[in-house]
Amino acid sequence: MTNANTGVLRRVWLSLAAVGLAVAMAMAGTTSAEAAAERATPNKPDHAKCSTGRNIPLNHVSIQLWTFNSAINQHGIEHVLTELADMGYRNIEPFSYHGLSAQEFKDLADDLGLRIRSRHGSTNEANWDSHLADAKLFNQRWTGSGGFASPGINSYENVLATAETLNRLGERSVKNGTGKIFGHNHAVEFETQYVDVEGDGELKSAWQILVENTDPRWVTFQLDVGWADRAGEDSVALLEEFGDRIELLHVKDFVTDEDGNWVSWVPVGDGEIDWPAVFRAAQGNVKLYVVEQDFPADAFETAQRSIDYLDCLSF
Numbered sequence: 001m002t003n004a005n006t007g008v009l010r011r012v013w014l015s016l017a018a019v020g021l022a023v024a025m026a027m028a029g030t031t032s033a034e035a036a037a038e039r040a041t042p043n044k045p046d047h048a049k050c051s052t053g054r055n056i057p058l059n060h061v062s063i064q065l066w067t068f069n070s071a072i073n074q075h076g077i078e079h080v081l082t083e084l085a086d087m088g089y090r091n092i093e094p095f096s097y098h099g100l101s102a103q104e105f106k107d108l109a110d111d112l113g114l115r116i117r118s119r120h121g122s123t124n125e126a127n128w129d130s131h132l133a134d135a136k137l138f139n140q141r142w143t144g145s146g147g148f149a150s151p152g153i154n155s156y157e158n159v160l161a162t163a164e165t166l167n168r169l170g171e172r173s174v175k176n177g178t179g180k181i182f183g184h185n186h187a188v189e190f191e192t193q194y195v196d197v198e199g200d201g202e203l204k205s206a207w208q209i210l211v212e213n214t215d216p217r218w219v220t221f222q223l224d225v226g227w228a229d230r231a232g233e234d235s236v237a238l239l240e241e242f243g244d245r246i247e248l249l250h251v252k253d254f255v256t257d258e259d260g261n262w263v264s265w266v267p268v269g270d271g272e273i274d275w276p277a278v279f280r281a282a283q284g285n286v287k288l289y290v291v292e293q294d295f296p297a298d299a300f301e302t303a304q305r306s307i308d309y310l311d312c313l314s315f
Helices: 003-028 032-039 065-075 077-087 102-111 125-138 156-176 206-212 225-230 235-245 275-282 299-312
Strands: 061-063 181-184 193-195 203-205 219-224 246-251 253-256 262-266 288-291
Touching: 061 299, 065 077, 065 299, 077 102, 077 299, 102 125, 125 156, 156 181, 156 193, 156 206, 156 219, 181 246, 193 206, 203 206, 206 219, 206 235, 219 225, 219 235, 225 235, 225 246, 225 253, 235 246, 235 275, 246 275, 288 299
Parallel strands: 061 288, 181 219, 219 246, 246 288
Antiparallel strands: 193 203, 253 262
16 A cells, blocks of 8 residues: 555544544543543634645654654554654654664664654763764754753752753754754743742742753753643743744643643644644744654544644644
């Protein structure tokens, strides 16, 4: 079967599945997650009515392979990457080589036309040269991890020390030809706050202190929109205030219940994030938009729905 036919059949299957789900919901009622999805921001585009305004080029869209953690274990990395290429993805963000060597992983991605522009790996300073060697092999533009460097953010002093570590690692990466190091947030970097006694004396999140104490020549940030908003932040406001320090986004969506409590992660465009506003605020600074959903019921459906949404959306 050709790749094109595979993509068509998947879309047909997803349409039939959606019809079946609607019938089942009508007969049996909805779960809390489904009810939350019904309340989500109605920002899903109708592909028959996609406008021709400003959008995100697909060569600036990537996907974090953590979305496929279970699927890779079940189907294998070659199958997953082949499916992603068929869907139209041109970039991937790995977190592992899944039993392959770095060279074997690169060869597989190259054969499928997939670029590795960013990657979640180790920020262990002792092993940084090895990490940079792989980044060089992949021709990465950004190095980093799914978090931040040591010693962490469990004290104000450690936040400042972590900023110093990021500066050291980032300088080595830039001089290696593999671009700035990036830090990737979850909720905790915003929920953890300290009085910035060595700065202006204001109460700030650990994330903001890291931004303000790292060198923009060596360090940038991958703002995970879903986690930031889940922590109570306004990603649009963060992009407007710190946009020149944010070169990557994790494009992650979620739904809440009627009381505003978080329920679940969902495919991009199926949730409550105001993506047009986020993307407008990101313009001119963000260079890579990385789709991610943690522990999806069907990673292939998530990836397809997400890229379809981004391909159609104008803002």
